[in-house]
Amino acid sequence: MDLNFTPEEDEFRIKVRRFLEENIPKSGLGDGREGREDKAWLARAKEWQRKLYEAGYVAMAWPKEFGGQALEPVRQSIVNDEVVRAKAPYLIGGSGLGMLGPTLISWGTEEQKKRYLPKILTAEEIWCQGYSEPGSGSDLASLRTRAEIVGDEFVVNGQKVWTSGAQYSDMMFCLVRTDPEAPKHRGISYILIDMHSPGLTVRPLVQMTGDRGFNEVFFDNVRVPRKNLVGKLNEGWIVANATLFHERNMLGSASGSEQRFNRLRALAKSIQRNGHPLSEDPVFRQRLADLQIRVEAMRLHAMRQLTDQIRGRQPGIEAMINKLVGTELNHDLATAAMEAMGDDSMLARDEPSVVDKGYWPYEWMFSLGLVIGGGTSHIQKNIIAERGLKMPKSR
């Protein structure tokens, strides 16, 4: 066991830290909720990702020929830690970077990789995930959006729902039914759809936060070139699961929890209760320490998984818990912050006296959204029990 970084890695960390200090936009791109409709915000968000990419800090492990640096995962994890530490804005192209990119690297054709990966890195093309449908959420494999092959095109008809970011995305990775006769897992294909295609309509939905975050997406004879198929025809389920694996790790990411904990601790120090900072209140102190322990366990758990990755070991049950534990933990962190703020926690974010720019009320709600999104906690528990522990299926 050696928890030390090499001198080169330490040096690298300092370089990253300095870069971030000097370059983080002051414009409050912060929590990703500002003006999702707003073109100027979108441009600033893209610019930030591009800047970070040009500095060499995005998707560093990706192959060189597609814009990556083929570096060891440790380097990226150093960057990720520093990004969190610096409270840098999140990356607008997150679903391309975190979900589609890794999927294409394993499953895409050379042409697809060459065509799509570089623009994911630079945020020139933003991606959204077209999985869920009105009738198919937890039971994703029952999806019905139909794609028929006509000549060298797919003709897509149907509807997706809860599609995050569709309103500003350029492309969608999408699950469609290509063989309605086959058993449900065997008739699905994974295709890439241009969001500007004729026949495609996006209708934003308002979330409980009051923001427009996810959307309905309707397909009316949308034509998609056959070369946009990822993996084999009717074998999209395997590819879909590769993406889900990356998504769940991303949602359960330990560095995000650490950032939230640090913010919670600062909040608890800033609130006075009975003449003392809340962080000194014996009850709240216990609560804080308990949360810190859970966060620390997940941080170390991530280091363990990183080590396995470096050593080329296949992830097992320890990776299956990431999404469940990470999202529930984040929600508990936000709930603790709400309790800490008392009546002030209820203030709307446009109220001048709102605490911490309204970060926590938003986070309290959004973190519950992520307990649901990407497969609910119930579904995660089923997966852990059935795939991880090989317990008998109930369905």
Place this chain on the structure above:
Amino acid sequence: MDFGLSEEQQQLKTSARELLAAECPTPAVRRAMASDDGTLPELWREIAKLGWTGLIVPEKFGGAGLGMLDMAVLLEEQGYAAMPGPFLFSAAIATEAVVRGGSEEMKAKWLGVLAEGKAIGTVAIAETSDRIPTLAKDGRLSGSKVFAPYANLADFVVVSVRGEAGRSLALVDTHSSGVILNRLRHLDLTRRFGLVDFGAAAAEQLSGGESLHRRILDVGAVAIAADSLGGTQRALDMAVDYSKVREQFGKPIGSFQALKHAAAEIVADLEPARSLVWYAAHALDAMPKEAPRAAAMAKARLCEVYSRGTDRAVLMHGGIGFTWEHDIHLWFKRARFNESYLGSPAYYRERVAQLSAY
């Protein structure tokens, strides 16, 4: 032994449920949420006619002269409906303050119009607040700003003050000069919250000092607990109903044990908590020595059950539960309001410990 609602209270509950189902369905709640003042004026007139606003006003002032248990029954149903408006703050808490601590003159001035629903009172009494204003010798209240629900509509505010004789309650007519009412925007839109700036307005002290203040806080705690009881029940009902119609994997999601257990856990929290509310309300009516601890237990427990219950009820709905369009978030946010209002569960648990002398 006879622990439970009387025949009449059962009837009151049933008729309240029916009335609010008809007159205060969620589209109406949403209308109030989007409105300026956060109320439903027609509904207010209707419940005033039914005598709800005068429920605890003595008969000689035109009220029904009933007790806190009857009030708790009504508040539970209002929580079930997420009924908007100042009822809980005006007809339960502020009215009780005037009934218990008002001078004859003050009672004559306010209780009749309160019972008729023509005047609205609010309160700014939280003990945990650090914004308690000071009452000067000349009876004027210096300009502190305090949180008060529905300050925008209130004709008077019952406010906890610091004075020569320590903590007590005072009443300020909001129409008197100096008073400024500001609306605060906040998350639970089924309520309105405001900021009151007294600006050296005249205040009338209520009699009863510290002990009246205590009782009014206990009444508030029980009122919020009763609202939470109904709200938890509603969130549970919504999740259970949805689990019977939404299908995944070719069957109703309610057939999955995960959802059955989640629903059963809410019930297992809720039913014992229901008894806490009844007990605490009854204690306010008939067992004054027991009342403070019972109220603290009810407030701590019910708010916790409400928050956790609505949180899990959202999860049980999946993606649709995260939308503005779906109604479940109304209760999810109302639970958060109830939890912080007048003090957190942690605060009330500490009170339980103190009142139990350990």
